[in-house]
Amino acid sequence: MHSLLRHLYDQGLPVPEPLGIDADTECVRLVPGDGGEAAWPHQVSLDAVASAGELLRRNHDATRSWRRPEDAVWAVPAEGQDVICHGDPQPGNMAWHDGIAVGLFDWDDARPAERMSDVAYALEWFTPFDVDPDSLRRRGLPEDVDRPSRIHAFLDGYGWTEPLDVVDEVLRRQQRAIDEVVWLGKAGHEPQATWVAEGWPARWASKLDVTESLRREWRE
Template identity: 45%
Template sequence: MANEDALQDEAVLQDQAHRQVVRIGDTVRRPVQPWTETVHALLRHLEAVGFPCAPRVLGFDEEGREVLSYIDGDSGALGWAGVVEGEGLNAFARLLRDYHDATADFCPPAGAAWAVGPHVPAAGDVICHGDFGPWNVVWQGRRPVGIIDWDFARPAARLHDVAYALQYVAPFRDDAECMRWLHFPEPPDRRHRLELFCSAYGLSSTEGIVDAVIDGQQENIDQVRRLADAGHQPQATWLAEGYLQDLERKLAWSRSHRHLFQ
């Protein structure tokens, strides 16, 4: 692999102080983290059960980076457009359900490490992606074909990922942000979108969902603060740059506008 790599250019996919992600040919190279082996075990399980929308583990390169298969399509900032229309929103929710179902019988390896700290699966838990948003889904048109960036995977109740995703795709954001940044041509019908997502995921009711989203926003603020205080990146940088104040502003908006979702 080393000789072949030397003949191919690296295309930078993410270039952050704490992490550079590059593409070489049909592979993605990422820095190894303490939880990398646990995530690799999860990805190998997904491959074994035939889940098609996750990268495949290809080992490590001569620089010590993990090597994953590259999934072709749009992601990152380009992913937001995928969930504006109902067709894409439905497909996004079904992808999350299919992923959760594929992890139901996964047994984490002994000594499993997760980015957010020790987690022991409880009855009914799956392995949540932990950062399931449109930016971490690979899109081909309005069809989601892959899930990327597995750093925050951890055992948790399905509702954790559902509530996290709904924060961004209902979305729990004001009209100006929806139209300026999230590709909506007009203010969204948030209640309808929440119901559409939950139905596509397979939930029989939306009872308690709004509370779960708001609780999840508070949990995320607490997690960012805890990781930042421990010196983890990018959370330490986020804290220094005032990102927590932005999260707290969004949480306050959700609490005062919950009537838009119920």
């Protein structure tokens, strides 16, 4: 990851600058901006959503010229060879300033993949594919959030021009995320091992039902 981050940082991408690794600790420089729970107020507008799409596209494009070290091992299985995907491009893993996504951090789940893997994952969060009123309120969004407009904003920001069945792709990526937790948990990684032991992957399957329900809603 430090090799990849160095490559991106040296090209001017707003990612954590790698500072070094010792026996027990890796050090990277903080990406300035609001992240984590503080990100939610920034991602409400369509311009904000578009900025996240543009940021993800810049990072994807820049990874294509990176040459992976021969001894590199990915944390999760590769999905393709188009670009290096971030693996978890949600609002909380972006740095924000005045409603604009200005940085991308937490690259632990990066892997070679097709661009759609990250795009679909991001759309799950930015659309969002969530109907719980309390969750939407926490995100600063109304219950009748205009999901199609947010989808278009993200894809326009990214520059996506190909035909796309958004619901199918989000469903596929949601299942992939659940499968990855199971895979990592069985390999003994934490916190995934605890999540698997507590039965969370089965509970997360309800996300797929919510996503499918939104397809039916839009068709009606």
